[in-house]
Amino acid sequence: MNDLGFTDEEIERYARHITLPQVGGIGQRKLINSKVLVIGAGGLGSPLLLYLAAAGVGTIGIIDDDKVELSNLQRQIIHTNDNIKIHKTDSAKKAILDINPNVNVITYKERFSFKNAEDIVSKFDIVADGSDNFGTRFLANDVCYLKNKTLVSAAILRFEGQISSYSAHKGSNCCYRCLWPEPPPKGLIASCGEAGVFGALAGSIGSIQAIEVLKEILGIGHSLNNYLVIFDTLSSEMRKVKINKDNNCKLCGSKPTITSITNHKDYR
Template identity: 50%
Template sequence: MSDFDFSENEVQRYARHIVLKEVGGTGQMKLKRGRVLIVGAGGLGSPLAMYLAAAGVGTIGIVDADTVELSNLQRQIAHGMKDIGTPKVDSAKATMADMNPEVTVQAHNTRLDASNVLDLIADYDVIADGSDNFDTRFLLNDACYHAGKTLVSGAALRFDGQVSTFKAHLGAPHPCYRCIYHAPPPEDAIPSCAQGGVLGSVVGMVGGIQATEVLKELMGIGDGLSGQLLIIDALSASFRKIRVPRDPGCPTCSENATIKDLSIHEH
């Protein structure tokens, strides 16, 4: 495996990847050279961070401004009792480093907003949205579109989850997040996880699927979720995919887009 610049430890660590014909040494090297930014170190960001680190993604950034609380531990598996009161990005970084010291983890202990989003995503190949609010999801969508970045988005509430990949910057037929939802819903329309609850294992399912889609995007294998919305109903153990066409009237990615920059998100 010397042609791929792997150490002996890496060959052993990633052996179950390398024997996959769809991955092999070439795919594993793409992961090693890959750069992924995870937004949110919570329920979705935890399995995302851990699986991407375990898989050998070379550089992983993680953005979050919160500290670990006891109520997080029911689902945010990157953190433990010893981490209560510490920044989530530091706790997640320590967990990832313990799992795989071969990867570089960049902790961004800040709240992502319109003033810093373009700088934060600039150095990464794929952006994984593990945020828990619509404002951040729409901001990330618009920023990724304008910056030409692939966005893998996930959401979970109660027993339900959704995952999709957005590559509208590549042009038709790829849609963006606003092709599905033109604008954030009213604040009280959809409860937060704190209000509505969420089964801890459901965010693990969603985050794990997001991690798989990120790895596929980095390696260029399989069929991605661009143009499709994967809907998960854990209570009925059902999965279904809905086709999502590009919206010719989308305010972000259509020819007549009204969102030309990120000023719409500044308050």
């Protein structure tokens, strides 16, 4: 094990991972060497960041321009009462380092936008989008495709959550735009602020998002490429739906019209 360069502390910390044949010392080393960007330190970002940190992901980037508010604490379990009015990135960083001081946490106290997206995404291996709006989801999809990064994208509203992985830069996989060509008209779909969200749902979907990110890094199991998982908390039903590549997709189709990140209307 020591030829993989682990310290005694790391061998003890990650013992339950190293014992799993699908992870082992080699897999744990992959996690420690990996760099994951998490967009949004909110409901999904909370469990996602905590589990990635606990799992030993070596470098974690967090981008969020919000400060912690009292109404966040019903579901955003990475933040605490003491951190109200503190930047979410700082609050999340503290919680991460409390769990695992070995993690290199890089914080961006800004909104993920067409101006910074390419620069920031380029610094990471994989991106997990836990944002709460369509503009960010489309931007994350487009920039990940153009920069050849895998995207694990999730969303929650009321009592239902959805999650999928996108690696359209590899082979014939679909992207988010193959499923949703463009954002719905403003106001058609309510936000969590308007419609509400069941707090513990953020915990379950954010945790599944962490699982999928870790599986992508380790290269184990079946990825959620070309599948959408939908979890309905009220019926306790989880469905896995096949999704197909759209050859006319504006981004990853045979004649793409989106070939660079600009101030596109879909990102607003």
